[in-house]
Amino acid sequence: xxHCSTSLPxxxxxxxxxxxxxxxxxxxxxxxxxxEAGHRVVLVDADLGGANLHTLLGIANPQATLSDFIARRVxxxxxxxxxTAHEQLWLVSGxxxxxEMANPKHTxxxxxxxxxxxxxxxxxxxxxxxxxxxxxxxxxxxxxRGILVVTPEATSVENAYHFLKAAFFxxxxxxxxxxxxxxxxxQAMQERDGRPIRSPRDLxxxxxxxxxxxxxGVLAESSTFNPALLVNRIERPDDxxxxxxxxxxxxxxxxxxxxxxxxxxxxxxxxRSVQERRPAATLYPESPFVRSLxxxxxxxxxxxxxxLAG
Amino acid sequence: MRARPHRRDWEVLGLExxxxxxxxxxxxxxxxxxxxxxxxxxxxxxxxxxxxxxxxRIEEAYQAIMGARATAxxxxxREELGQIPEGPEPPLDLEPGRHLRYHRxxxxxxxxxxxEEIKVRPSLLEKIEHEQSEQLPAAVYxxxxxxxxxxxxxxxxPERVAAGxxxxxxxxPAGL
Numbered sequence: 001x002x003h004c005s006t007s008l009p010x011x012x013x014x015x016x017x018x019x020x021x022x023x024x025x026x027x028x029x030x031x032x033x034x035x036e037a038g039h040r041v042v043l044v045d046a047d048l049g050g051a052n053l054h055t056l057l058g059i060a061n062p063q064a065t066l067s068d069f070i071a072r073r074v075x076x077x078x079x080x081x082x083x084t085a086h087e088q089l090w091l092v093s094g095x096x097x098x099x100e101m102a103n104p105k106h107t108x109x110x111x112x113x114x115x116x117x118x119x120x121x122x123x124x125x126x127x128x129x130x131x132x133x134x135x136x137x138x139x140x141x142x143x144x145r146g147i148l149v150v151t152p153e154a155t156s157v158e159n160a161y162h163f164l165k166a167a168f169f170x171x172x173x174x175x176x177x178x179x180x181x182x183x184x185x186x187q188a189m190q191e192r193d194g195r196p197i198r199s200p201r202d203l204x205x206x207x208x209x210x211x212x213x214x215x216x217g218v219l220a221e222s223s224t225f226n227p228a229l230l231v232n233r234i235e236r237p238d239d240x241x242x243x244x245x246x247x248x249x250x251x252x253x254x255x256x257x258x259x260x261x262x263x264x265x266x267x268x269x270x271x272r273s274v275q276e277r278r279p280a281a282t283l284y285p286e287s288p289f290v291r292s293l294x295x296x297x298x299x300x301x302x303x304x305x306x307x308l309a310g
Numbered sequence: 311m312r313a314r315p316h317r318r319d320w321e322v323l324g325l326e327x328x329x330x331x332x333x334x335x336x337x338x339x340x341x342x343x344x345x346x347x348x349x350x351x352x353x354x355x356x357x358x359x360x361x362x363x364x365x366x367r368i369e370e371a372y373q374a375i376m377g378a379r380a381t382a383x384x385x386x387x388r389e390e391l392g393q394i395p396e397g398p399e400p401p402l403d404l405e406p407g408r409h410l411r412y413h414r415x416x417x418x419x420x421x422x423x424x425x426e427e428i429k430v431r432p433s434l435l436e437k438i439e440h441e442q443s444e445q446l447p448a449a450v451y452x453x454x455x456x457x458x459x460x461x462x463x464x465x466x467x468p469e470r471v472a473a474g475x476x477x478x479x480x481x482x483p484a485g486l
Contacts, residue, residue, distance in 0.1 A: 152350065154350060154353050157350055157351070157353045157354070158353055158354040161353075161354050161355045162354070196363075198356065198357075198360040198363065198364070199356070199360075241351075242350065242351055245344055245349075245351030245352075246351050248324060248340070248341075248344060248351075249344055249345075249351055249352045249355055251324070252324070252364075253355060253356070
């Protein structure tokens, strides 16, 4: 496999709004799968305050972590890249973060993101915390592609939609020219005549009518909102439809294509791999979980090639 | 019903303008299920009244597309089916069964296709079309089948069609 050592890494973020849907396990195994395919991969545990990627990779006591970087005990992020059991896979741990670090300040966040995008790797995978706090959204939006993990449960779907809406509106706020965009959005929301605004898609249409320049800015910003959906822990064949259904609903609602990465079945071997503190991709490479994840990884890198070409 | 569908009608069903009727029916069925109140995939995505408005919009789009299709069908296309609805549309109040059949053939659909779409046996549909009232199930079921049938065909006001049908076949003392 060819690599250009000077090119910037592709950044993936794994989020999902709800805790316990399998974000960290998916991030860790995605890292192993990509590393085994010959890529240089850095996993970054951005779940400050709930970090456990190191445990999933069998590193009990990370020597240096993001907290050292935030506290400026180390200057560069690559100084705290720890080797793992896999030759091509490194970890930037989020362990031992102090309480106040769970919500890094804007400047700290910007600094982390700047350093992340300069890591010497082909792929960087950000494992995000639960919830829809601004810092989680910002890491998600900073990625080349955000991967949204949901499980076939109402609670997970609910949090995923809350997360997506929050991320979408956070992104819209960045649309340029900011002042005109803000004015046009406010005007659109206050208009009482005409068809009601039921979705971001309606809102964008309305903004375009009010102020074409603001509309173009909003459209440009929203069109780069393209998270990819992954349905984890499906139990019944019927659950397989959930992914495509959510993608259809998101296209109707946001007006954007959302990549549907597919689904991963519930796999008992996974619990055992967590217990053993070694990734399933290493211990059980032919398990249903790992096989699904492997095909999803191919899909993910393919989507990216298409995007780059386009 | 509008004479011809707008671009937006196709968009509502997530289709390219001029899509195959089979795809239109599939998209319609999928969208209805997706936005049904018990759908997991749209849970908390939209408010209840938006959900209702959206379902109405889906209905409207489907009716517009299928309605336009009925009138746009060329004689060549009709001949292919072998069964051309002859003459004027049979009136709903006098011949509701033939009224439905007329619309089905106008859409170029076979009994089997309709049966598969609305999940009933073809033989039952045939009995409905022939108004074999003594062989039909209870009125409440017949009403449900006809509403679904009429809706699938894009016939205007499916409820009215069902009411008209029941009024015609159920003239006995039993009533509804």
